[in-house]
Amino acid sequence: MQYLSKLESINTTPSQVESKLPIHALMLLMVTLVASSFPVGAAITHDLPPVVMMFLRFLAAALFFAPYVFGRNGLTLPPAKALLNYALLSLPLVGYFWCMFEALRTTSALNTSALYTTLPAMTAIASFFVIKQARCGRRSLGLLSGTIGALWIVFRGDLSALLSLQLNAGDLLFLFGCILLSLYNAFLKKVYSGEPQEVMTFWVISFGALALLLVSLPSFGQVTWAEVEPSTYIGVLYLALFTTLFTFFLLQLGTQKLGPTKVAAYSYLTPVLVMIFTVVLGTEQLSWRLAPGALLVMLAMWLIQTQPRAKA
Template sequence: MQTLIKDSIQAESENDLPMSESKTTDSNFYVHALMVLVIVLVATSFPIGEAITHGLPPDVMMMLRFFSAALLFAPYVFFKHGFALPPIKSLLGYSFLSIPLVTCFWTMFEALRYTSAVNTGAIYTIVPAITAVFAFLFNKEKVSVRRSIGLVLGTVGALWIVFRGDVQALLGLELNYGDLIFMFGVTCMSFYSSMIKRVYKGEPMVVMTFWVILTGGLWLLMLSASTLSSIEWTAVEPSVYAGVLYLAIFTTLATFFLIQFGTVKLGPTKVAAYGFLNPIFVLIMTAVIGTNAFEWSYVPGVLLVLLAMRFIQTDKGVKT
C-alpha cells in the first residue's frame, strides 16, 4: 500500500500544471491499481461503520474522523508546500466540494441506525450510474453505447452479488427510512465525484485533498457544536475511537486523495465504475473471516461485474 501511495504522490508532480499541459503517459495502469485499492478500503468501511455507529452521534463521529485525517495529513502538506491559505476562490471551491462529501458519509452512519449493511451495499451500487448522469450534465462527459452497456451490466452484477442471485429478494427489497437517507447520500457522492474536475485548477493534489478534508471537518463542527458538551467522552468504548481512527486514515485520508487523483487522470465515470467491485471485495473479506460462505450463485454476478469493468475501462470516450 505504501508503494502505491508513494507512486501516486510522485505522479502528483505531473498535475502541478493544468490538464492540457500535464505530461501524459501511454498507460494509466498504476492509476487503475490505485482505484482497486480504494475499493478495498471502502469495502471495509461498511462493516466497521455498522459496528461503531451507535457509539457516538453520526455528526460527532464524522467530525472526529475528518479532523483526525486533517491533523495527520497537515505535517506532510505544510512541510512540502508551505503553510499558506489557498486563494479565496480555491478555498470556496474546496468548501463547496466538501459539502456533498460530508453529507454522504454522515448519511451512511445515520442510515445504518435504521437499515442493514446489505441494504446500504445494494444502494451503493447505483453510484456509478448516477455519477455518469452528473458527469454528462456538468462535465459534458459523453456516455457512449459501450459505457452505457457497462453501467447496466455492472449494476445488475453488483446487485446479483448483494442478493446472492435471489431475484425475489431483490424485488422484495423494501426501502425504509435508513435506505432513503442513504439514497440521498450516494447521490451526493456522485455529485462530489463529478465536481472534482470542475474545482481542480492544477494545484498539487495533496493540497486540494487537505483543504477539502479540513473544510469538511469545519462543516461538521458547526453541525455538531450543540451536542458536544453533552457527550461523556470517557464512557465511549475504545473500539469506537479505534474505528474512527481507522476510518480517518484509510477511508478518509487515503481514499479522498486517491479518488481525486484518479478522477483527474481517468474521469469521474471510470473512477466511479470501480464501485461495482465493492460487493466482490466484501464477499471475499467475509469469506476469509468466516462470516459468509462462498456460494456458486455469486459467480454470474462476479462475471457480469468483470465484464462491465472491461466495457467501461476500455472505452475510449472523452474523459472530460
C-alpha cells in the first residue's frame, strides 16, 4: 500500500545476492496475494453492492490492524495536519477500490489485473508533476515494456483490437481507478514526513472506512443480510486480512531490503499470475497468444530488478 520514499541508497554486492533470495521469495508471495484479489473480488462482487463490500473490507482491515498500531505506538492521535492529510489520501484510495469492484461486474479479473500493471507508469507520470521525480532511461524502458505487455494481455494479442482501443465500460472504469491510485501514490510521497508507516496506513484505512460508511448508508437497505452467502463474508475477510494487511507487512520488509522501485516491479507479474489462477479455476482458457505480453511483462520486471540500488 505505501512506499518508503526516503530510504538511503544501499549498494548490493554479489556476495549479498544469495542473502536476498528469501526477500525476493516473499515479494513473489506478496504479488501472488495481490493477484488473488482479482478473482476473489470477481467471485463475490455480485453478492453485495460494491460500496457496501468495500466498507466491510476497510472496516475489517482497520479492526484487524488497530491492536498492532496502538500496541506499538500508544493510544495517541497524530497531529491535526497529519489527520487531514490522511483523510484526503483516503479518497483516491477508496475511489480505486470502488472502481475495481464495480468494474469486475462487467469485465474479467484478467483484464483488471493487466490494466493494474499500467499503474507504475501512471505513478511515474503523476510523480513527475507532483514531486518532480526524474525518470532514468532503464526504468522508463521497463515501464514502457510492462505497459505494452499489459495491453497485449488485455487485448488477447489482437492487434486490430488494440489499435481500435476496444475497451469495455468495466475496463475504462478500472483504468480510471488506476489513475486515482497513481495520484494516491504520488501525493503519499509528497505528504510523508517520516512517521511510522503503520500509523499512516491505519488512519488512511480508517478514514476510508468512514467515507465508505457515509456513502454506503443508502445501500444498506437494499441488502438482505440473511441471504448473503457465508462465502461472501469469507471473501471479504480474506481481502481485508491477506490482500490488505499481510501484503502491507511484506511491502514494508521488501522496501527496506530491496528499495521501492524493485518492489514495485513485482506488480508486473500480476496479470501472469491471474491468468494462471483463472485457468486453474476454469474461468479462462490458456491461449498462447498471451505469451508475448507475458514475456514483455517479465522483461519489464528484469530491467527494473537489475537496476543498481542507487537509482532505485
